[in-house]
Amino acid sequence: MIRVGILGMGMMGWLHAGQILKLPGAELVAIADSTPERLIAKDSVVGNITTGDGALDLSGVARHTDPCTLIADDGIDIVDVCLPTPFHARYTVEALQAGHHVLCEKPMALTLQDADQMIAAAKQHDRLLMVAQCIRFWPEYRFLRDQVRGGALGSLLSLDLWRTGARPTWSWQNWFLDPQRSGGPLYDLHIHDVDYTNYLLGLPDRVQASARRSPATGAYDVVHALFTYDDGPQVHIHGGWSVAEAPFRAGYEAWFERGLIRFDGLANPPLMVYDSQGSACSPEIEQGNAYYNEIAYFVDCVEHGQPPVECPPESARDSLGLVKKEIAASESGQSIPGRN
Incomplete structure (x- = not known):
């Protein structure tokens, strides 16, 4: 079972949570957000995307108000970065350095320098990195x-x-x-x-x-x-x-x-x-x-130790x-x- 933690419980974080809960090979074990209300209820978040998942049962999920405490949990296999774009590079690199695989929401970053640092960190620490280019x-x-x-x-x-x-x-x-x-x-x-x-x-x-x-x-x-x-x-x-x-x-x-x-x-x-x-x-x-498809794909890549060839980070960087x-x-x- 691949254990997943989500950084950022805005619209996309809750959307990802709903998909992870449906995955037979994954377990959502932790979530983090600096706004405590977002950790409690999905209806505390507004957005423009819905998948019709309804209320989610996160009763057994650990909650953190500091993303660094989630990253410090070495029992997590994948850190799913659903934070606003300016935080993508920092927390992706920190999660990779801590030994986690990372799924990062799009866009990868705002600068090519940040994107290159993310790719370099994945290679240096022998971890998988994929950007969630859902299309x-x-x-x-x-x-x-x-x-x-x-x-x-x-x-x-x-x-x-x-x-x-x-x-x-x-x-x-x-x-x-x-x-x-x-x-x-x-x-x-x-x-x-x-x-x-x-x-x-x-x-x-x-x-x-x-x-x-x-x-x-x-x-x-x-x-x-x-x-x-x-x-x-x-x-x-x-x-x-x-x-x-x-x-x-x-x-x-x-x-x-x-x-x-x-x-x-x-x-x-x-x-x-x-x-x-x-x-x-x-x-x-x-x-x-x-x-669901993109998260399921990345979970399968992590489980089998295979690079995400359908969406490699170098390709997202080129985009x-x-x-x-x-x-x-x-x-x-x-x-x-x-x-x-």
Whole structure:
């Protein structure tokens, strides 16, 4: 049984807790948060994601108000870092140094230097590190991955991805809306689709982008990016937070030589496949949610001593680098090489 402790019991910490409790090969043994109320009840936390888990029984789980006391528990196998982004690097490195494997929420960090320190600590202490880039484990996006790899519709020609919604105004100390702490939507939201593109196709040859700052926060609140692959598809990625209370929307449209796949989370059915013979269908896909899938995958990696090849930390670091290249491309008005 793999023993897990969670650092940070905000929305994502409670969401992860619900998934760990369902895992047959894992046991949630400890949680930590500097706000005592968050350690007691899930309904003390607000957020914009739910998996319908309802009330959770954490009666046998140790509770800490100092993350360092959880890290000091050598009976824990995995430390699950669900803290706000500016704390990712510090506590990931401390947990790795203490001998724990680490699952860290996305984004990995706000700087490449911090990301490199996290990777170096994992290597130095011979521990596994994975960044929870959940879209790699999302059923509809895994379906697209399988179609690209399988080639039933021919080669992928073009891919359009989008992820937009209202600004998250509910976070602890409103840290999401502070670009110094969250990086804004390019680092917190848009990085999902940047990372998925990197996972699916690798680093692009060129990056172009146009982003606009918000007067309210000074951060880039909306971006359109174009990734070009010389021997592959063109990829357009749109993301951002709106001042309007617009519903969250995410999806993709993938153009192949012999068909098209469209996923729109607000549509019914959300996933459709159209082929060149005029047929259309809503395909059957794997069941389960991405949060369960990613945690189950990492627990299995730890149990069997295998590196997380589906989401290695070096790849998550490269995705962070691509967001930075988008910003550089937007600010310079130039195309930026994607592979250096």
